[in-house]
Amino acid sequence: MLDDAFRDGWGWWVIALAVGVPVLLVVLTELINGLRRRNNPLAGPLRLLRNGVIPVGALFALLAFAIQSPADQVWTRVAATIFGFLVILLLLSAFNVALFANAAEDSWRKRIPTIFVEIARLVLVALGLALLFSWVWDADVGGLFTALGVGSIVIGLALQNAVGGVISGLLLLFEQPFKIGDFLDAAGVRGRVIEVNWRAVHIDTGSGIQIVPNSSLSGASFTNLSEPEGPYSASTDVKFATDDPPHEVMALLVEVADALPMLADRERASVSYAGGGAYSVSIPVAGPADAGRALSTYLSWLWYAARRHGFALDGDSTDPISEPGRLAEALTAIGGTLHLHDDDLEAMLQSSHLERYGVGEVVLPSGVVPDEVRVVVSGRALLAVEVDGGRVEFATAERGDIIGQTALTRERTQAVTVAGEILTVVVLPLATVDELIRTRPRLAAEIGESLELKRKLAGDMISSIEGTRGSLRQGRSVSPR
Incomplete structure (x- = not known):
């Protein structure tokens, strides 16, 4: 009987399956584990090959070649059908890995919507099953394809509007x-x-x-609006009186725009003059999300800046603080700070003037030698040190406080002064303040004490920031044991 088994060939099939299948499964297991550790997508198809295709294929080979069960037996056909279905899935999985798994981010393969891939996979599986049933079970699938084709046409005509929207969406997802x-x-x-x-x-x-x-x-x-990559230009048109000097107006427009906190890094605003007092301003910001806020802040700051320079924005250069009597009221309010006498008022009215600043405007930048002194009449100013492109506040200036004391010592400012609220100040020329100090020693002492206090606060803040940086650097340099 044993001789008959090897003579007929099915004995060799049994030995080959008994030895070859376990060895192949062990080899595939080691290969899959190695691919999985490297996150290689090829591990998926190999797992399907090990867990499904090889065991079912071995069963089919055992039935068809080793035991030599007739092909028309039900169990042989069932095994052949399952084996064929698994082979179809294996081929599709391998095709998906080869074509899409390692596709570059900017390639057309990466842009194909998943739904397109799933629909194509479903169609190929259906066609494969139809051919499989035709070969294994001798089924007539021609009528099925005809019915599906007619049904698809009817459904497509009935749902053409809905399907049109879906197709448009899929095309948008693809492109x-x-x-x-x-x-x-x-x-x-x-x-x-x-x-x-x-x-x-x-x-x-x-x-x-x-x-x-x-x-x-x-x-x-x-x-x-988000493409191409890079700064987004927030644009606006403004109009001044034709009597305003164009180059001076353009310089003011750029100066106000470049002070915006929303301005993109390493970028500057640009201005073009169209004639007739019309100007176009382009402000580079990080993206469209910042455009509305940037333009709102810019136009509000521009209103105050234009009034300070005497330019007629939108044909009007008047400012309520220029009304008669406002300067006299302001000087009276800050008279105690400057130790003014009654007979000083007339001279001060001739040399000083009022200015207003919008919320967030820079009143006095850092690193400059002021040529004027400002005294707060109303509102509040913030003093801050500039660190890594940001600002850290350390003091405030309120009614009666002096801004720009370093003008008297001819030193550069260490801090930037920003309007924390709508700020009104009296602007005094340096010569006027020098004369006040010469005749009022007490004023000189108070200004010196205030300047020294602000220097100390600014120095303490800078030292604190540097200390924090040093601690962070030290913490990063110490490696865990």
């Missing part, structure tokens, strides 16, 4: 003209994209969520 977080200007809708699905794009306009159908976007032009 990817924008991504989540980009700012769009589409058909009058302007805002940030927060969701993209098959049917519509959800845009956060700041006052609600606008849902724009994909069919509308695919059939019309729109602007992606």
Whole structure:
């Protein structure tokens, strides 16, 4: 009987399956473990090969070749069907790994929506199963394909509007003209994209969520404000009187824009003059999200700056603080700070003037030698040291406090002074303050004490920041044992 087994060939099949299958499974297991440690996507198809294709293939080979069960037996056909189905899945999995798993981020393969891949996989599985049933079970699948084709046409005609929106969405997902977080200007809708699905794009306009159908976007032009990468230009048009010197106005427009905290790093604003007192300002900001806030702050600061320089923004250069009697009231309010006498008022009215600053405006930058002294009449100013592109506050200046004492010692300022509120100050020329100090020793002592206090506060703040940096560097340099 043993001789008959080897003579007929099925004995060799039994030995080959008994020895070869375990060895192959062990080799595949080691290979899969190595690929998994390297996060290689090829481990997936090999796992399917080890866990499904080889065991079922061995069973089919045992039934068909070793035991030599007739091919028309049910169990042989069942094993052949399962084996064929697993082979189809293995081929599709390997194809997916080869084509999509290692695709570059900017390649067309990476941009293909997952739904396209899933639909193609489903179609290929259906075709493979149809051919498999035709070969193994001698099934007639031609009628099934015809019925599916007719049914697809009927369903497509009935749902053409809905399907059109879905197809438009899939095409948008494939092309990817924008991504989540980009700012769009589409058909009058302007805002940030927060969701993209098959049917519509959800845009956060700041006052609600606008849902724009994909069919509308695919059939019309729109602007992606977040592309190309780099600073986004927030633009606005302003108008001055034709009597205002254009170059001086342009210098003021750039100066105010460059002081904005929203300005992009290492960028400067630009201004063009169109004639007739019309100017166009372009402010580079990090992105469209900062544009509205930057323009709002810019235009409010520009109103105060234009009045301080005597320029007629929008044809008007008047400022309520220039009304008669306002300067006299302010000098009376700060008279105690400057030790003014009654007979000093007339001279002070001739040499001084009032200025106002909007919230956040720089009143006095750091690193400059002031040529004027300012005394706070109303509002509050913040004194801060500039560190790593930011500001750290260490003191305030309120009513009666002096800003710019280093003008008297001809030293550069260590701190930047910023308006914390709408700030009104009396501006005194250096010569006027020098004369006051010469005749009022007590004023000189008070200014000296105030200047020394601010120096100490600024120095303490800088030392504290440097100490914190040193501690962080030391902590990073010590490696754990």
